[in-house]
Amino acid sequence: MKAAIIDDSRAMRMIIGRTLKELGFEVIEAANGREGLDCLKNDPEADLVLVDWNMPEMNGLEFVLALRGSQHLCHLPIVVVTSETEASQAERALEAGANEYVTKPFSKEDLVDRLRRLGFPQ
Numbered sequence: 448m449k450a451a452i453i454d455d456s457r458a459m460r461m462i463i464g465r466t467l468k469e470l471g472f473e474v475i476e477a478a479n480g481r482e483g484l485d486c487l488k489n490d491p492e493a494d495l496v497l498v499d500w501n502m503p504e505m506n507g508l509e510f511v512l513a514l515r516g517s518q519h520l521c522h523l524p525i526v527v528v529t530s531e532t533e534a535s536q537a538e539r540a541l542e543a544g545a546n547e548y549v550t551k552p553f554s555k556e557d558l559v560d561r562l563r564r565l566g567f568p569q
C-alpha cells in the first residue's frame with residue numbers, strides 16, 4: 448500500500464505520515480497540489496491520497512477537481528484535511544469528488560477511522 452500526503456506543512460506531513468506508516472503504508476510527500484499531481488503521475492502504484500485544503504500553487508479543492516478529471520488517476524480515494532475554520536468547506540470537497548474528510552486538529556483514531564471507511568488497511 449502506498450499513500451500520497453499532500454500538505455504545505457512539513458509538520459503535518461510528518462504527523463499523518465507516522466500514522467500511515469504504522470498502518471503499513473509506504474508514504475510519498477508533496478508540498479502542494481501541483482507537486483502532488485506530478486508525484487502521482489510518476490508513481491502509478493499509489494493507493495490513496497490525503498490532501499490539505501489550504502496550500503499555495505494548487506489548493507485542495509483544485510487538486511481534487513484535477514485528480515477526478517484525470518483519466519489515469521480519477522479512481523484514487525481522496526481524504527481531504529481541513530482546519531476547523533474551513534469545516535464548511537468539507538461539503539465542497541465531497542461535492543468535488545473527495546471520499547472522506549478529517550478536520551484539524553484530529554487524533555490518530557480519527558484518521559484511522561476515515562481510512563477504515565475507505566477499506567484501509569487492505
Ligand SMILES: [Mg+2]
Nearest residue numbers: 455499501502
Ligand atoms: Mg496548508
